[in-house]
Amino acid sequence: MKNILFIVFTLFVSLQLMAQDPNITQKAEPEEAEPECRIYGKIINLKAEPARGMVEFRNDFLRKFKVPDNMPSHIKEVTIEMRFTVEKDGSVTGIRVMNDKYNLGDEAIRVLKTMPKWKPAKHLREPIQSRFTWSVNVKIN
DSSP, X not given: OHHHHHHHHHHHHHHHHHHTOXXXXXXXXXXXXXXXXXXXXXXXXXXXXXXXXXXXXXXXXXXXXXXXXXXXXXXXXXXXXXXXXXXXXXXXXXXXESOOTTSOHHHHHHHHHHSXXXXXXXXXXXXXXXXXXXXXXXEOO
C-alpha cells in the first residue's frame, strides 16, 4: 500500500513540474485561419522580416503613403500602429490598424498590401505563420 501511494505521489509531483517547464512551446490559435494553421506564441527560431530589411521596408512604405489634404494643419507627425499576420509564404494577411485617430488606417492598409512579400518566421527551420506589430511615424507636410 505504501508503494502504491509513493508511486501516485511521485507521478503527481512530476506532472506538476512538467507543467511549469518554460521551454515548452506555447501555440495560440489564429483568429481567422484554417484549423491546421498555427501561430506560434513565444518561441520561434527566426522572426519574420521584410525581404529587403526593415529600413528599406519603412522607406518604401513612407514613399507610397499619401497623406490626405484634409489633415489639420497643427498636426506635424502621426504614429500608425498596425498588426498583421505573416503567412508561411511571406504574404501579409489580417491587417488591422490599432490606432486610427486621424483616419489614416485605410491608406496604411492599402500601402501595406502593395509591399513585397516578407521572409516568414521559422520554427525548427520550417516556415510558420506569425503575428507582427509594427509602428511607423508619418510626417505631415
